Amino acid sequence: MLSSKEAGSGHESLTVLSLRGIVTEKPGGAxxxxxxxxxxxxxxxxxxxxxxxVIAPPGLRLPESADALGSNFAQRYLAYRHPxxxxxxxxxxxxxxxxxxxxxxxxVVDVASLDRFESPLKGQDILEFHYRISxxxxxxxSWGECRVQEPAWLVWFxxxxxxxxxxxxxxxxxxxxxWVSLYCDRTWLGDVSAHAAARxxxxxxxxxxxxxxxxxxxxxxxxxxxxxxRDIVRADRDDPLxxxxxCTKANELLYLTLSxxxxxxxxxxxxxxxxxxxxxxxxxxxxALAADFVDPPRLRDLARRAGMNYSKxxxxxxxxxxxxxxxxxxxxxxxxxxxxxxxxxLQVQQIAQRSGYAHHGxxxxxxxxxxxxxxxxxxxxxxxxxx
Numbered sequence: 258m259l260s261s262k263e264a265g266s267g268h269e270s271l272t273v274l275s276l277r278g279i280v281t282e283k284p285g286g287a288x289x290x291x292x293x294x295x296x297x298x299x300x301x302x303x304x305x306x307x308x309x310x311v312i313a314p315p316g317l318r319l320p321e322s323a324d325a326l327g328s329n330f331a332q333r334y335l336a337y338r339h340p341x342x343x344x345x346x347x348x349x350x351x352x353x354x355x356x357x358x359x360x361x362x363x364x365v366v367d368v369a370s371l372d373r374f375e376s377p378l379k380g381q382d383i384l385e386f387h388y389r390i391s392x393x394x395x396x397x398x399s400w401g402e403c404r405v406q407e408p409a410w411l412v413w414f415x416x417x418x419x420x421x422x423x424x425x426x427x428x429x430x431x432x433x434x435x436w437v438s439l440y441c442d443r444t445w446l447g448d449v450s451a452h453a454a455a456r457x458x459x460x461x462x463x464x465x466x467x468x469x470x471x472x473x474x475x476x477x478x479x480x481x482x483x484x485x486x487r488d489i490v491r492a493d494r495d496d497p498l499x500x501x502x503x504c505t506k507a508n509e510l511l512y513l514t515l516s517x518x519x520x521x522x523x524x525x526x527x528x529x530x531x532x533x534x535x536x537x538x539x540x541x542x543x544x545a546l547a548a549d550f551v552d553p554p555r556l557r558d559l560a561r562r563a564g565m566n567y568s569k570x571x572x573x574x575x576x577x578x579x580x581x582x583x584x585x586x587x588x589x590x591x592x593x594x595x596x597x598x599x600x601x602x603l604q605v606q607q608i609a610q611r612s613g614y615a616h617h618g619x620x621x622x623x624x625x626x627x628x629x630x631x632x633x634x635x636x637x638x639x640x641x642x643x644x
Contacts, residue, residue: 308341328359339376360445364438370427380419392434453515550589551613
């Protein structure tokens with residue numbers, strides 16, 4: 258429930274959103290059951306949505322989660338960057354950080370961001386898995402730049418002692434930041450699965466990188482993760498059992514991620530050495546495909562427009578973005594179709610055609626492979642929600 262009250266002098270006010278069943282703790286304050294967002298003076302339609310720490314309610318505190326907020330790992334997470342904070346036009350947005358255990362934190366963000374969030378990053382030996390649904394993330398330093406501007410996932414590791422990184426979030430073309438992130442203790446992850454930890458080390462290693470430099474890979478979403486991410490973001494936070502739901506979904510997401518590591522090919526001597534100019538050209542090529550995915554340009558024409566040869570475009574695109582140009586175009590089409598199924602009254606055949614598919618059957622098969630369910634299921638569930 259929403260309520261407003263005067264906060265201090267002047268016209269500045271505080272809007273409070275009640276979260277039954279969740280215990281949140283504000284920095285420097287007592288444990289409460291509320292999340293607060295502050296309205297900025299001088300504009301009645303502008304709000305500050307700040308990072309809210311979510312910890313287990315007393316009745317659900319198991320031994321492994323009882324001291325999650327006071328753990329060494331939690332302190333490293335808090336030292337990693339500034340607390341998240343976004344300016345937006347809707348007080349109902351969310352920016353929650355779940356302290357699930359002494360070795361894992363989950364951030365869930367869904368805000369209509371009006372400005373960028375910027376922060377330096379200080380290496381803390383944390384393995385991070387960022388699952389972007391919408392929005393933009395840019396991390397840069399003297400080592401180069403990592404940029405994700407559409408649905409994809411990023412695995413990131415910044416060793417302790419490496420402080421040469423700065424993060425920028427928000428201000429994407431559509432203006433909405435929607436994502437889920439898992440932050441895991443590296444040693445704990447190795448104890449959970451030595452095979453998965455070794456696979457990650459191989460995927461993140463690179464002969465061209467210095468030891469004290471961030472290591473990262475970007476990949477397209479694996480099909481099973483997309484509905485799971487939407488479930489996490491859309492979960493009812495007023496549900497008294499929401500904490501259990503969040504824990505279950507976070508562990509399921511980590512399981513699916515670790516199980517899919519076979520798609521992360523080890524870095525090796527055969528990988529191209531991409532210069533800053535190469536990366537900018539590849540980003541320009543990807544932007545061109547994203548702008549015209551229904552009828553994309555021929556690859557040789559695209560390479561000419563990007564200013565690079567055909568072979569480097571094909572090989573560099575897959576290396577930098579984790580998918581081929583054809584896979585990227587297919588994913589763009591299917592994400593577009595998924596959104597139309599949820600938000601329009603168009604028939605499935607019409608949506609298939611608008612997404613670049615001439616035949617209904619091939620569209621349905623591709624859609625089901627990508628998301629794990631059929632277009633009719635999306636339409637049926639959307640219809641049920643709107644009743």
